[in-house]
Amino acid sequence: MNQFDIFSEDSPQFSLKEKRAADLRMLINSADHAYYVDAHPIMSDREYDALFKELESLELEHPELLMPDSPTQRVGGMPLKEFKQVAHKKPMLSLSNTYSEQEVLEFDERVTEGLDNSTHPYVCELKVDGVAISLIYRNGILDQAITRGDGEIGDEITANIKTIKELPLKIHHNPFGSPIEEMEVRGEVYMEDAAFLALNEQREVAGEKTFANPRNLTAGTLKQLHSKEVAKRPLKIVCYYLDANREETMMSHANNLFLLQKMGFPTSVHSKKVEHVQEVISFIKDWESNRETLPFGIDGIVVKVDSLPQQRILGNIARAPKWAIAFKYEALKAETILKDITYQVGRTGIVTPVAELNPVTLAGSMISRATLHNEDFIKNLDLRIGDTVLVEKGGDVIPKITGFNSSKRPDDAALFHFTNVCPCPLQTTLHHIEGEVQYVCLHPECPWQIRRRLEHFASRDAMNIDGLGEKVIDQFVEIGILHSISDIYRLHEHRDRILGLDRWGVKSVDNLLASIETSKQQPFRKVLFGLGIRHVGEGIAKTLANHFGTLQALQKASLDDLVSIKEIGSSIAQSIIEFFNDDHEMAMLESLSISGLCFEQSTQYQEQKSDEFAGITFVLTGELSLFTRKEATEEIEKRGGKVTGSVSKKTMFLIAGEHAGSKLKSAQELSIPILQEEDFAQVLQGEKKLTSFIGIT
Numbered sequence: 001m002n003q004f005d006i007f008s009e010d011s012p013q014f015s016l017k018e019k020r021a022a023d024l025r026m027l028i029n030s031a032d033h034a035y036y037v038d039a040h041p042i043m044s045d046r047e048y049d050a051l052f053k054e055l056e057s058l059e060l061e062h063p064e065l066l067m068p069d070s071p072t073q074r075v076g077g078m079p080l081k082e083f084k085q086v087a088h089k090k091p092m093l094s095l096s097n098t099y100s101e102q103e104v105l106e107f108d109e110r111v112t113e114g115l116d117n118s119t120h121p122y123v124c125e126l127k128v129d130g131v132a133i134s135l136i137y138r139n140g141i142l143d144q145a146i147t148r149g150d151g152e153i154g155d156e157i158t159a160n161i162k163t164i165k166e167l168p169l170k171i172h173h174n175p176f177g178s179p180i181e182e183m184e185v186r187g188e189v190y191m192e193d194a195a196f197l198a199l200n201e202q203r204e205v206a207g208e209k210t211f212a213n214p215r216n217l218t219a220g221t222l223k224q225l226h227s228k229e230v231a232k233r234p235l236k237i238v239c240y241y242l243d244a245n246r247e248e249t250m251m252s253h254a255n256n257l258f259l260l261q262k263m264g265f266p267t268s269v270h271s272k273k274v275e276h277v278q279e280v281i282s283f284i285k286d287w288e289s290n291r292e293t294l295p296f297g298i299d300g301i302v303v304k305v306d307s308l309p310q311q312r313i314l315g316n317i318a319r320a321p322k323w324a325i326a327f328k329y330e331a332l333k334a335e336t337i338l339k340d341i342t343y344q345v346g347r348t349g350i351v352t353p354v355a356e357l358n359p360v361t362l363a364g365s366m367i368s369r370a371t372l373h374n375e376d377f378i379k380n381l382d383l384r385i386g387d388t389v390l391v392e393k394g395g396d397v398i399p400k401i402t403g404f405n406s407s408k409r410p411d412d413a414a415l416f417h418f419t420n421v422c423p424c425p426l427q428t429t430l431h432h433i434e435g436e437v438q439y440v441c442l443h444p445e446c447p448w449q450i451r452r453r454l455e456h457f458a459s460r461d462a463m464n465i466d467g468l469g470e471k472v473i474d475q476f477v478e479i480g481i482l483h484s485i486s487d488i489y490r491l492h493e494h495r496d497r498i499l500g501l502d503r504w505g506v507k508s509v510d511n512l513l514a515s516i517e518t519s520k521q522q523p524f525r526k527v528l529f530g531l532g533i534r535h536v537g538e539g540i541a542k543t544l545a546n547h548f549g550t551l552q553a554l555q556k557a558s559l560d561d562l563v564s565i566k567e568i569g570s571s572i573a574q575s576i577i578e579f580f581n582d583d584h585e586m587a588m589l590e591s592l593s594i595s596g597l598c599f600e601q602s603t604q605y606q607e608q609k610s611d612e613f614a615g616i617t618f619v620l621t622g623e624l625s626l627f628t629r630k631e632a633t634e635e636i637e638k639r640g641g642k643v644t645g646s647v648s649k650k651t652m653f654l655i656a657g658e659h660a661g662s663k664l665k666s667a668q669e670l671s672i673p674i675l676q677e678e679d680f681a682q683v684l685q686g687e688k689k690l691t692s693f694i695g696i697t
């Protein structure tokens with residue numbers, strides 16, 4: 001029995017439900033903290049999921065119980081049109097960089113001088129390579145998260161930041177004894193190396209742009225307008241600044257870090273208060289050799305004067321404080337022999353050179369291969385086989401070859417010539433696109449390309465065929481039962497053949513065949529993405545599916561039709577046209593269509609008209625930020641509602657944006673229900689009912 005069953009609908013259970021929702025929020029938030037910050041789970045996944053579901057359904061049933069600190073808000077909500085720009089209360093400064101012990105000593109001399117020789121402890125912190133963020137808590141609840149921007153004005157990305165599980169949405173422990181009306185916390189949002197590598201790999205398989213380093217991936221993620229996408233990426237945060245606008249937070253930085261930790265914020269366990277500059281130097285040296293052991297990248301150490309009154313005396317120059325510096329580490333480097341240069345063929349035929357290295361350990365991992373990108377990259381670095389090359393791992397996690405040691409070049413180091421034939425057994429002559437650096441294999445039956453295309457087609461974000469990964473594809477291509485994408489839907493004809501292969505049993509074959517069958521239900525946009533048309537990533541595939549609705553319509557589109565769509569540039573348009581002009585591709589599409597794949601946007605994804613707002617008149621007022629006026633009107637009209645320009649007795653709801661003026665006043669006078677813009681967005685999402693606003697004026 002559910003605990004609510006004991007209440008009848010009419011009983012005064014509201015406050016009990018309210019209490020239950022508050023308890024659930026508290027329980028789940030504590031469980032998140034225990035799991036993500038303390039690494040000491042206090043409940044099983046099952047218990048956690050049950051509580052989460054209970055809270056979700058409670059909030060759905062009673063939207064008035066949904067609070068901004070609810071953990072259900074961490075999973076992301078409506079996509080935004082754009083981010084709101086918000087001014088920082090105090091500018092977010094940057095740090096002056098130092099690169100040597102000498103420069104650190106000089107910094108200490110300047111500080112000593114500025115403080116008339118008084119003692120001045122420092123706090124040393126790791127400089128995490130991420131994205132700075134300012135968090136504003138109002139009455140204990142996370143209200144706004146703002147990026148650094150230009151230091152003065154940043155973007156408000158609150159919904160994105162709420163997805164970070166470690167971050168308290170509500171402060172449960174107030175160390176000050178009296179309510180904190182407004183408080184600012186600053187910190188660094190980042191991603192651990194392992195999560196970065198895993199995400200990049202997923203993107204690569206899906207044919208999407210990969211990110212150069214965790215910092216770029218973090219920045220790219222935070223810029224997403226759709227917080228649901230952000231929730232899928234494991235962002236982390238470390239907090240290093242507190243201002244609660246009271247005596248206690250104006251004394252010592254180290255004490256502020258302690259207060260942050262007490263309030264439940266993730267802080268670094270490695271921060272250290274030291275008395276003397278020599279200890280600062282030791283801290284820097286210790287971490288220089290230990291930084292490889294951290295699960296995330298640091299690009300240096302931040303040294304801050306601990307006393308806040310002393311910080312105020314020292315002040316700032318231009319955009320940087322005089323009381324702090326960043327010590328930047330050099331990239332980690334190693335030397336090794338370039339044994340050979342081999343090639344990789346991507347799913348669109350691009351041939352990439354790969355350095356085969358004598359295995360070398362760098363930053364704790366063994367490196368034996370590294371991409372050389374293209375012919376120009378090799379020429380510019382003047383690399384030759386046999387050279388002793390320099391491998392570097394900077395903030396980028398992925399090792400890069402940055403040069404060679406000229407004193408170690410053997411006399412017979414072979415000059416490198418980029419291949420002019422595809423490395424696959426067909427050895428097709430490669431095509432060099434005018435003005436581009438890449439060489440491409442254009443053979444439609446190139447087995448190396450086909451493997452990559454098959455992998456992409458079967459990948460999770462495309463057709464999601466479980467069990468059809470790289471190894472299985474290689475195995476099937478090898479024995480000749482898989483030549484092209486359309487063969488996937490004929491694999492059932494080879495059931496006995498597969499059963500006879502190594503590592504296959506009845507259950508695994510039937511699971512694979514079932515998964516292939518299920519994939520026929522994947523929506524059109526996924527099929528389109530899976531086809532692997534050059535430059536058509538997940539987002540573009542969705543745009544095309546929405547715009548054209550059917551494969552037939554897309555196929556008929558001219559270059560002009562395509563480029564007239566906002567997101568489509570000329571190179572994307574060109575490759576779509578080329579795709580449909582290719583006889584092999586057309587034959588493949590024909591065969592896929594016979595197999596029953598979905599080449600039409602189902603109504604589920606199409607814009608639907610409904611009568612949800614039939615007979616309801618709305619007035620819009622104030623500055624809307626989630627929608628334009630036009631979009632809000634369209635959304636209402638799509639649902640059968642009407643929008644009028646002025647408030648009258650006939651107005652049934654007022655939707656109020658920022659700085660609403662006279663219309664808001666008239667609505668209040670007439671007791672017309674008022675929805676904030678976010679409420680309206682939630683109504684459109686089906687998360688709130690319009691009727692729940694009746695009586696709210």
Ligand code: IVH
Pocket residue numbers: 093094095125126127128129130131132148188240302321324326
């Ligand atoms: S303090 C004036 N502390 O480094 C104080 N910054 O180069 C400035 N960063 O924008 C910030 N770890 O993004 C501070 N422990 C740390 C930091 C840190 C990383 C970043 C931050 C800042 C940049 C300044």
